[in-house]
Amino acid sequence: MTQPIHILNGPNLNLLGTREPDVYGTLSLKEIEQACAKHARDLGYEILFRQSNHEGELIDWLHDANVNACAVVFNPAAFTHTSVALHDAVRAIEPPVIEVHLSQTAAREAFRHHSYIALAARGSITGLGLQSYLLGINAAITSLGN
Ligand code: DQA
Numbered sequence: 001m002t003q004p005i006h007i008l009n010g011p012n013l014n015l016l017g018t019r020e021p022d023v024y025g026t027l028s029l030k031e032i033e034q035a036c037a038k039h040a041r042d043l044g045y046e047i048l049f050r051q052s053n054h055e056g057e058l059i060d061w062l063h064d065a066n067v068n069a070c071a072v073v074f075n076p077a078a079f080t081h082t083s084v085a086l087h088d089a090v091r092a093i094e095p096p097v098i099e100v101h102l103s104q105t106a107a108r109e110a111f112r113h114h115s116y117i118a119l120a121a122r123g124s125i126t127g128l129g130l131q132s133y134l135l136g137i138n139a140a141i142t143s144l145g146n
Contacts, residue, residue: 002045007133008061008071009038009051010077016102022093024102025129033129036073037136043141045070055079058091066093071140073133075100080115090120096143099124100136 009029017028018100027035033049040047048069052058058076065072074097079086090097097120104127105112120122122143125132 001045003070004046004048005040005071005073006061006063006065007033007073007137008058009049009075009133010079011053013075013077016043023108027130030115032133034121035130036133038068040137043137045141047137051144053129055083055085059085062086062089062093062097064065065095068124069095070144072097073100073122073136073140074098074117075102075115075133080117081106082114083116085104087116087120096122096140096146098122098136098139098143099126100132101126101131102129103127 013029016024016032017026029051036049037047050061056062058079062072074084076086099115099121106126111133115124123139125135125139128135
């Protein structure tokens, strides 16, 4: 059986819906999960959707994805701009990792312009809200076997 796509979410994304809706939109993380599950299922894939506020837990989940996922869609949130450890974990695993962001980080504060994850990910999709996740799923599937 095909392994699921793991969709991993970093800190503060549990607050989506009420957190800076002008920047991140009004969808809750649960609603994003439901849209991802439907989109993936329509394409013949299951997902495992997780969120953590803790860097180490995200590292453990990337290691878990190395064994149990066919691909990863990853929104590392603020750790994008700070974490060499997450960069190393993305480099260390076999499945393709697609970085996604709801907001257009390149058009925001200078400290959001650099991504440690982009240096290691297969590709990045930013600035499209929910569509970043759905296109991330498409990209993850397209990357399989490549
Ligand atoms: C984010 C962008 C990051 O800069 C920020 O720290 C987040 C969310 C996004 O999805 O737009 O928490 O990853």
